[in-house]
Amino acid sequence: MNEEIVRRYEQMFGDEYNKVLASFSRKYVKSIRINTLKIKQDIIAERLKKKGFVLQKSEFNENSFKVLREKYSISSTPEYLMGYYFIQDEISSVPVLELNPNENELVLDMAASPGGKTTHMAELMKNKGCIVSLEINKDRMESLKANVSRLGVKNVVALRMDARRADELGLKFDKILLDAPCSGEGMMVRDRKRMDSLNLEEYNRFSVLQKELVDTAYKVLKKNGIVVYSTCSMAIEENESVIQYAIDKGFKLVKQENMGDEAKTEFLDNKFDKTMNLAKRFYPHKHGTGFFTAKMVKNF
């Protein structure tokens, strides 16, 4: 692993930094989220158990399970093909549950593929209202299309475009999910190659893009609208620095219901808004994955 990153972890975690590094080497445990648009959670869980899968309820989402043992790949069961569940890290439910979109709303998903969060929002919206899902990459858009169809989601309008240009659509949204493109360092347990390639410069590169996405979110959100910002990164540059930028624009952080540690109000020479502790951090050695969520309202 890059020495700069190891040093960063020492600065951020103190004596615990070895635990963080060790957590990237443990066995990756898949999770599934039940698609309640098609089936009840207890029915599908029972069916999978009968087929020899060992499931454990997620602590993040009542409709998600960790897959502790697979008799064969959980992505090749008839139940998967029937759209009864989506294979998705359990932590990924958190930003959607915080956004809590309802069936009358117009919602924007600024980085939609492969569709885990879009289809989860569709469930909460009971397949009504509308989710505008943006994705710039064609192959990833095809994955989104297949997953939306497999899960029976009717309230999605998907556009292949750069989310930074969402204001060109002429729409104003009640809620926005900004699950931002990021360094992905929180998911290194799933992708260990990232341990070698990650560097500080990458944090800064993503931070620029993330702030540009915040700019667009601000433009297209209705007054009193809600945005949930999330990343699977632990970097200050991709999290607190971006949220500070959002606060300076006029967003206000609000309380979140989920667990997780308070975000940092200061780090090294950086001092952030005192409300920054309302944002949440998740760590691989404590919560299974490195993740960050911030829920904000646009007051004017």
Next chain:
Amino acid sequence: MKYEKVDLEEVKTKDILLAVTFTKKQVYMVSEKAWEVIQTIQKKERFPFFAGIYIGDMIKDKYYPSISAGDYLKLKKVKVKDDALMKFTYGRDIQNRDIIQKEGELREMVRVVNKDNEFVGLGYIREFGIKRVADIGEYLRLEKRKNQN
């Protein structure tokens, strides 16, 4: 590239059906609010890559259902034993000995379902059983193809 409302007598739904022509004419099933949004953005000369459930294609005004249309098609059904269904989802036809219950006539397109009436695929009734047209294994084959590329 403009999405337009269509009616298809082969599909049972209270939702809205839309057709759009890219390289071919595709049909989607969407919610009412999604249709309103599409109309708004089309005025800005923006056109969705897709919307809602992709339920098939139209070729010379004839509708060809996709696998995702299975739950909404007005077709008779054929109920099939689990073991044979597993082979069916790998692209095999179904023999008469594996059929539990059959509706429909020879050469008619039918929905192939499991013992719990869950949709597994589409096929034509033939003398030997069911000739496979499409099955839910396509989702998996699509993912494998993407991973190989």
